[in-house]
Amino acid sequence: MSDQIVHDEQDELEATPIERLTEQGIGMTDITKLKGQGIATVRDVQMATSRQLQRIKGMSEAKVDKLKEAANKLLPAAFMTGTEYAEKRKFVHRISTGSRELDKLLGGGIQSMSITEAFGGFRTGKTQLSHTLCVVAQLPKSLGGAEGKFVAYLESFILQRAAFIDTEGTFRPERILAIATRFGVDPEAALENITVARAFNSEHQLELLNSLAAIFAAEKDYRLLIVDSIIALFRTDFSGRGELADRQQKLGIMLAKLMRMAEAFNVAVFITNQMCADPSGGLTFVADPKKPIGGHVLAHASTTRLSLRKGRGETRICKIYDSPDVPESEAVYQIGVGGIIDATD
Numbered sequence: 001m002s003d004q005i006v007h008d009e010q011d012e013l014e015a016t017p018i019e020r021l022t023e024q025g026i027g028m029t030d031i032t033k034l035k036g037q038g039i040a041t042v043r044d045v046q047m048a049t050s051r052q053l054q055r056i057k058g059m060s061e062a063k064v065d066k067l068k069e070a071a072n073k074l075l076p077a078a079f080m081t082g083t084e085y086a087e088k089r090k091f092v093h094r095i096s097t098g099s100r101e102l103d104k105l106l107g108g109g110i111q112s113m114s115i116t117e118a119f120g121g122f123r124t125g126k127t128q129l130s131h132t133l134c135v136v137a138q139l140p141k142s143l144g145g146a147e148g149k150f151v152a153y154l155e156s157f158i159l160q161r162a163a164f165i166d167t168e169g170t171f172r173p174e175r176i177l178a179i180a181t182r183f184g185v186d187p188e189a190a191l192e193n194i195t196v197a198r199a200f201n202s203e204h205q206l207e208l209l210n211s212l213a214a215i216f217a218a219e220k221d222y223r224l225l226i227v228d229s230i231i232a233l234f235r236t237d238f239s240g241r242g243e244l245a246d247r248q249q250k251l252g253i254m255l256a257k258l259m260r261m262a263e264a265f266n267v268a269v270f271i272t273n274q275m276c277a278d279p280s281g282g283l284t285f286v287a288d289p290k291k292p293i294g295g296h297v298l299a300h301a302s303t304t305r306l307s308l309r310k311g312r313g314e315t316r317i318c319k320i321y322d323s324p325d326v327p328e329s330e331a332v333y334q335i336g337v338g339g340i341i342d343a344t345d
Contacts, residue, residue, distance in 0.1 A: 015264050016042040016074060017217055024070030033058055034067075038210025038257065040217035043264045045071040089113075093141070095224060095268050097333075098132040098179075098340035102318055105331035106304070112223070112268040115258055115301060117230070118318075119273035119292035120308030125316050125335050126272040127170045130228045132339030133270055134162040134194050135179045137224035162224040163195045163215075165208050167232045171196055175339070182338025195222075202233045202250060209257050216265045223267055227258070230271040231293045248297045255301035273298065315343045 018031055018040055037056055039045060045053075045067055053064045080088075094109035103109050110116045110133060118126050138160050164171055173191055180190035195215070199205040205227075216222050231251070238247035262269045278291040292298070292305075299305070305321040311332060319330045332343040 015040075015217055015220075018042060018045065020074055021045070021067070021070050024073055026067060026070050030058070030063065030067070035214050036210075038213040040213045041264050042071050042074050044213070044260060046075065046077065047260050047264075091266060093223065093266070093268070095133055095137045096139075097129060098136060098338070099331070099333040099342050101331040101342050102333050102340065105318060105320060105326070105329055107326045110224075110268045110270055111304075112266050113263050114303035115255070115262060115269045115271060116304045116306065117271050117273055117292075117298070117302035118306040118308055119275060119321075121275050121290065121310070124308035124310060125333070125340060126308060127168075127228055128175070128335045129340050130164070130226045130270060130272060131172070131175045132179055133224060133226065133268075134164060135176060135183060135185065135190050135339070137162045137268070138185065138190055138193055139183060160223040161193045161195065161219070161221050162226065163197075163212055163222060165197055165199055165205065165212075165225075165227045167199045167205060167227065167229055169198065170228060171198075178337055179339040199233060202237045202254075205233055206250075206254055206257070209254065209261070213257075213261055216261065216267065222265065225258070225261065225267050225269045227269075227271045229274055230254075230298070231273055235274070235293065248295060251294060252297045252301070255298065259301065271302070311343075 018034060019028075020042055021031060022028065033056055034040075034045070034053075039048060039053075050061070050064050050068065053059050053067065054061060059067075092112050094103075094107070094111045096103050096109045097106070118129060120126055176191050176194065177187040180187040195212075197208045197211075199208055212225065234247050234251055238244070238250075258269050258271070261267065273292050273294060275290040276293050292307075299322070302322070304323040304326070307319040307321040309317050309319075311317045314334050315332050316334065317330055317332055320326055320328045334341050334343045
């Protein structure tokens with residue numbers, strides 16, 4: 001029975017491609033329209049509301065009802081026992097941050113099937129942590145990576161892949177080369193295994209996510225998705241309190257998309273966030289009060305939230321701000337030539 005549960009969950013984690021809907025009488029024309037909107041798996045159809053599907057050109061109410069029915073036949077929605085859910089959680093992988101102390105704080109590293117958010121001021125290491133994760137995610141599990149496998153004794157790997165959506169123009173190939181050298185990986189191969197896209201506005205950012213969903217469905221070797229940063233373009237596209245509600249609604253849609261991708265493709269989603277001054281912070285007698293941007297929408301969407309700040313000298317401090325499975329605590333780290341490292345001071 002247990003073996004059957006594991007087998008069934010593995011099938012589900014491999015993301016049933018949306019093309020399977022043809023078995024239930026759905027035409028390829030409609031499937032192509034869905035994929036154009038980032039709906040690339042049967043689970044995506046189930047996760048999308050009928051109203052969202054009807055917004056797609058050519059999707060009538062009757063057609064959407066048929067889509068929903070077909071998806072539910074392929075993947076019947078049902079409750080499961082806690083034991084069955086525990087078996088499903090065994091497929092979660094953790095990606096090392098490059099620092100043993102930081103990994104210990106996180107219970108092993110950044111985990112898949114969830115969103116991990118890191119917020120902090122400038123020079124706290126958010127982008128450097130993103131670059132380090134891009135390389136480490138390609139390594140074997142024995143080295144803190146995600147599913148990579150040795151193919152020869154001389155540290156030659158079948159590398160897994162990472163995707164990086166750059167909203168601030170901070171992705172640097174030279175940093176990837178230096179970090180790969182630290183971990184003994186061919187620098188050019190590591191760079192080749194990172195899919196990078198520059199987003200120029202919040203709408204473009206969502207379009208890139210839709211494109212990535214189709215890529216993830218077609219190629220099974222992605223283990224990490226990074227958005228650096230999640231909020232930057234929303235701050236420029238929406239200004240003032242008059243547009244705040246619209247901004248938060250669109251931000252919520254994007255975060256829901258990220259969570260669906262994390263769960264459907266078993267990838268670790270790592271997003272960075274910025275800080276802003278907190279006018280009410282003075283009431284708590286905190287020097288230079290700041291808070292992460294995004295409000296409750298971002299706070300509730302992130303599974304694990306990390307607060308990064310500067311320490312003494314070259315050190316940085318990471319604090320668990322919110323998490324469902326690790327206690328509130330802190331770890332000290334540094335930024336080195338080879339990415340995130342343990343503090344030496």
